Amino acid sequence: MASAPTFYISTAISYPNGAPHIGHAYEVVAADAIARFKRLDGFDVYFQTGTDDHGLKIFQAAAKEGLTPKELVDRTAPRFKAMADVLNCAYDRFIRTVDADHLPSTQELWRRMEANGDIYLDRYAGWYSVRDEAYYGEEETHLNADGVRIGPQGTPVEWTEEESYFFRLSAYQDRLLAHYEANPSFIGPDTRRNEIVSFVKGGLQDLSISRTTFDWGLPVPGDPKHVMYVWVDALNNYVTGCGFPDESDPRWRFWPADVHIIGKDITRFHSVYWPAFLMSAGLQPPKRVFGHGFLLSKGEKMSKSVGNVVDPFDLTEAYGVDQLRYFFLREVSFGQDGNYSHEAIVGRINADLANDLGNLAQRSLSMIAKNCEGRVPPAGALTEADKAMLAQADGLLAKTRAAMQDFALHVVLADIWAVVAEANRYFANNEPWKLSKSDPARRDTVLYVTIETIRQVAILTQPVMPQSMARLLDLLAVPAEARDFAALGEAGRLTSDTVLPAPSAVFPRYVEPEDGQAA
Numbered sequence: 001m002a003s004a005p006t007f008y009i010s011t012a013i014s015y016p017n018g019a020p021h022i023g024h025a026y027e028v029v030a031a032d033a034i035a036r037f038k039r040l041d042g043f044d045v046y047f048q049t050g051t052d053d054h055g056l057k058i059f060q061a062a063a064k065e066g067l068t069p070k071e072l073v074d075r076t077a078p079r080f081k082a083m084a085d086v087l088n089c090a091y092d093r094f095i096r097t098v099d100a101d102h103l104p105s106t107q108e109l110w111r112r113m114e115a116n117g118d119i120y121l122d123r124y125a126g127w128y129s130v131r132d133e134a135y136y137g138e139e140e141t142h143l144n145a146d147g148v149r150i151g152p153q154g155t156p157v158e159w160t161e162e163e164s165y166f167f168r169l170s171a172y173q174d175r176l177l178a179h180y181e182a183n184p185s186f187i188g189p190d191t192r193r194n195e196i197v198s199f200v201k202g203g204l205q206d207l208s209i210s211r212t213t214f215d216w217g218l219p220v221p222g223d224p225k226h227v228m229y230v231w232v233d234a235l236n237n238y239v240t241g242c243g244f245p246d247e248s249d250p251r252w253r254f255w256p257a258d259v260h261i262i263g264k265d266i267t268r269f270h271s272v273y274w275p276a277f278l279m280s281a282g283l284q285p286p287k288r289v290f291g292h293g294f295l296l297s298k299g300e301k302m303s304k305s306v307g308n309v310v311d312p313f314d315l316t317e318a319y320g321v322d323q324l325r326y327f328f329l330r331e332v333s334f335g336q337d338g339n340y341s342h343e344a345i346v347g348r349i350n351a352d353l354a355n356d357l358g359n360l361a362q363r364s365l366s367m368i369a370k371n372c373e374g375r376v377p378p379a380g381a382l383t384e385a386d387k388a389m390l391a392q393a394d395g396l397l398a399k400t401r402a403a404m405q406d407f408a409l410h411v412v413l414a415d416i417w418a419v420v421a422e423a424n425r426y427f428a429n430n431e432p433w434k435l436s437k438s439d440p441a442r443r444d445t446v447l448y449v450t451i452e453t454i455r456q457v458a459i460l461t462q463p464v465m466p467q468s469m470a471r472l473l474d475l476l477a478v479p480a481e482a483r484d485f486a487a488l489g490e491a492g493r494l495t496s497d498t499v500l501p502a503p504s505a506v507f508p509r510y511v512e513p514e515d516g517q518a519a
């Protein structure tokens with residue numbers, strides 16, 4: 001048997017300089033849904049997430065708390081892991097840049113770039129943003145009303161001068177542009193691609209890639225008074241996870257990564273610096289970089305200074321894990337910014353989950369429990385309406401796969417819920433509750449077609465709501481080995497006469513707590 005095709009997906013690795021926030025939750029949930037979709041679709045998946053433990057930002061945050069940087073990250077990084085676990089994200093590795101295998105791997109990348117003639121020692125003088133851990137050209141900065149110099153992401157920059165190693169990024173302009181040209185889907189979505197292409201066309205300056213003013217980082221090989229620039233260290237996590245530089249490691253089969261899922265603010269690092277480093281080191285660039293939008297709390301960017309950080313642990317307590325995952329991925333067009341509000345999430349829970357899917361499952365399964373001895377009813381001769389309903393359900397795999405090509409998670413869910421809506425219309429039009437006396441065989445067929453549609457909806461929705469869909473598939477007595485995408489369509493049709501468990505509600509309505517205080 002041919003081995004399954006590989007699929008490597010990663011999130012960004014988060015700065016553990018504080019607690020994880022809803023933006024971090026959003027990113028890991030989106031990547032997890034894609035990873036689960038690919039697993040169910042037969043791919044050999046590797047999914048990596050983690051934390052970016054080094055750098056000046058962490059160094060300064062630790063100093064503020066009176067801790068060493070290591071003490072700080074050892075306290076905070078586990079919170080990020082706990083968040084991914086609470087959100088039911090099935091990652092293969094939670095990497096930390098303090099992990100033992102990351103140092104030799106990153107030093108080897110450095111050595112290869114150096115051997116290729118792309119690293120030289122000079123002095124750096126320019127603008128640095130600690131918040132972004134990024135160097136900016138003077139023309140990218142401006143003075144705000146208070147006379148503070150601000151970088152392109154809106155964060156303060158400070159003048160920095162020190163001896164530094166440089167990476168010859170300027171030499172990669174043409175190769176990068178050629179790479180974007182030859183691989184049109186390298187940067188997604190398209191708006192992000194256009195921004196990057198024009199940035200690179202504008203000319204690239206060599207990049208300062210080491211620091212001497214603090215020591216919280218990976219030592220430069222052969223010159224340990226320098227630590228590597230945190231972005232060299234951070235980006236390299238993606239190949240450390242594949243066993244680099246040991247190309248005989250079984251995990252090396254996953255490189256080049258199929259997609260790095262990241263936020264739009266760090267697209268430049270992933271689609272300019274990272275492929276240039278890899279080209280220099282003689283490695284292949286990732287196949288795709290996808291920059292999702294920001295999750296905004298009622299229109300504002302979340303930040304600690306604005307005081308509107310929403311704790312992901314509180315959100316799962318208030319609404320439920322699957323409900324939150326569904327909300328993130330249905331409400332926000334993946335790639336665009338999206339808004340979070342209590343009203344919006346309650347709206348989705350009650351309309352899409354409790355009413356549309358939950359009620360349909362509950363009503364049809366209760367009728368079966370009552371009228372069909374709790375067994376999958378027999379399907380008689382199919383009418384045109386029955387066939388049309390089943391054809392819609394059978395057509396979902398092709399549709400959702402197509403949407404997944406562009407990581408359009410919101411389209412995947414919209415396509416599935418269009419079939420849920422159709423199933424509700426079908427159920428209402430055929431009025432099976434009226435047929436018990438007049439035509440029980442017809443009633444059974446309608447119920448069969450309804451729950452067969454629900455079966456396919458449940459299989460396809462597992463990547464987004466794994467626990468709830470497992471429960472729904474349990475209620476349909478679908479065996480564990482018939483829950484992947486190979487069981488979609490006619491191949492996995494429900495078998496009449498199968499005994500079903502007693503039905504129970506999968507999606508309760510959200511009811512405001514007594515004191516009116518939500519989340």
Ligand code: ME8
Binds near residue numbers: 012016263
């Ligand atoms: O950038 N909505 O770490 P980070 C959606 N360590 N996504 C958001 C968000 C929001 N409100 N706020 C942040 C770093 N993000 C680096 C990455 S990767 C080699 C190194 C996203 O903790 C952000 O865009 O600041 C990024 O993809 C991720 O969260 C981690 O952000």
